[in-house]
Amino acid sequence: MSTTRRALVLRALALLILTVATMASLFTAYTGVHSQAAPVRERTAPAILDVTAAQNALLQSFDAVRDSGTGELVSTGGGYRVQIAVANQSLARAAGAAVGGEPGLRALETVTGLIVSYSGFLEQADRHRTDAALRDGYLWYAEGTLSRDLDGILDRLDSLQDQQYDVLDGQVSFDRGAQLAWGATLLSAAALLLVLIETQVLLRRRFRRRYNLGLLGATATLLIALGGAVHVTAETQSALDAAGHSLRENLVSPWVPVTGDADTQRRGPAEDVSDSVQNTAREVDDAMSGTDAWEGLAGLVPVLGLLLAGQMARGLWPRFDEYRFRAR
């Protein structure tokens, strides 16, 4: 084989391998960031909010019985049932999201069991509302079950939410894996660009043509596509950051665990907590809106690869032909 033919074959091979490598790494890097958007938007963020909503509803159920009248015939304490139902629904949704994996689900099952026992005590307290000693006793057991540090319902939900936050951190952070994937993509794309330019120079010298339009087109396509991918990824990443920040900073916990007696806990007004849950949900929605459209673009990466290969083939094929004709 002559030197020129060998040079052409080598470049065609290098371009092919680098195109495949660049597309593979781009696909991984792109989906690595964009595939986190849907789980954050649809599962992790709602699950975190559901846990806070459940805690708030449980505290309200306690207040409903404690602050209800002690009349014999009519009680206002029945409102606790609505709050318990709200808490159970929130936790059922959180369980459906399965954010903490198997341990998270087990923790939720334990909490659900404790809520059965807690609501039983509230029911007894409401039932014995005219008997101060028994009513106080049942309220005491309910409060212990609810807010005892370490094994009370609220503290267990705090631990569960901590696990959910850990999952969230993993999803929203531009972590080492993402950095590696994007580093590899950029490195591989740079190498591809370099070989494209070098081939352009070689063809100019050997075949006396000013420009090779095929290779030029491939270079432009690569730069535009890469620029676009980097841009939308930066947008999605900043949406993830914003959602993470909102959940971490703006969500108000309904209680502050205090070591010691169960009745020394402090809490903010229930309305503030409800407002913060709703506002945070809105902020997350706003931040994440539009991220789903970008995720689907990952499917275009193989198409981009084929387009690049086609353009390169279009640029190189005539030169192979031309060379074959001259060599004879």
Added chain:
Amino acid sequence: MRRGLLVGAVLVALAVLAGFAVRLVFPAERGVTVLASWTRGEGELFERVLAEFTEETGIEVDYQGTTALREVLLSEVDAGVPPDVAIVPSVGELTEFAQRGELTALDFALDGGSLGEVYGAPWVNEVRRGRDTRTAAYWFPVKVDLKSLVWYDAEAHGPADFPRLLEDGGSWCLGMGSDATSGWPGTDWVEDVLLQQAGPEVYEGWARGEDDPSTAWNGDAVETAWRTFGELVGAGGATRGVQSLTRDYGNASAGLHKGPVCQLDHQGSHARGNYGDLEAAFAPSAQLFPGTEGRQRGWQAGADYAAMFRETDEAEELMAWLAAPETQRVWSEAVSDRNAVASGKLPPPLFAASDTDASVPDADEVHDALAATLADPPEPLCLDASDVMPPALRDAFHQAVLTFLADQSTLPAILDELETIRATTATPDRAIPSVCGETD
């Protein structure tokens, strides 16, 4: 130079490709899930014991501890996702699960023989599964607690002071609070008074729910036991009963050395953990109960029993490990290690099958006396009656104690209600055959 460039480019490409091509997937290792009622110090202790199991076998254990054990276990079982292993104090619950076919029969052998041979009655009872006429063992006690004891400060008092202390119901440390199981300390009182006043036969018949006037809830023997309990804690016009409704049992026991706010504590051996540095001694409860002539007629004992809900190799390995008397050494060392670093001392644990080779760190005379009573009881050893009853009856018993303490005049109505619940829930032919073991 150009060739160098090309080779470099090809190498970069190959490295990138190789990096993305290689994805090794390791099969996930199967662990064991365990559910028990131990939380806080006890839970931390059990996790130390489980850590030793993991170190020995490489099997990871996911432990959940909760006082709402019944609710959690039932919801998990009904949802089809039971824990692999559950450690439950209620034999009544386990009997129910066994009859529903939820438990796996334990047929592994230990060094000393089968489970039944190593532990014996009443600790290991064989029950039927569903309509099957064959019986099998489904549980064994992991850790036990000797009851029928009254604790006092040995430096401040002696048995000679008991008559004087009994004149004031305020002498008793009394707390009914225990989160999901609030009320159980009162059930222990009623059970123990009945055992000491009426003897093991009546006690056993009552615990098994036998249809007999002498063991009925509204029969004389049981009613006398309730009244004795009420009179003891209400002696001299004391209001301990009502106060106890909003006091946790652990805090109540701690009153023996704090203040002291009380001088007598009717509690099991586990209560030693609440006495701090106090030199607490125990007297057999009959010495303080009226209507017993001071004669102890039996010993109540509670335990936490391990049962297997899902038959996996890992779960079976954990069960066999927990059942082996040698594991008691691990427990004892875990207690000792924990006490060295944590505040609030736990007493050395007690076991149903004694491991004669084990030396117990932190053991003292009191521990040895408790262990000797368990190993060779001079009077019949009886399982905690409420633990043996069907869960619905036991829960009603807990609530009945609370209602009784709030207003003792409600007793006749309470007992009639309990008798009605017994008639509809207890089925003696399905209850465990032996509540009180044999004595030599």
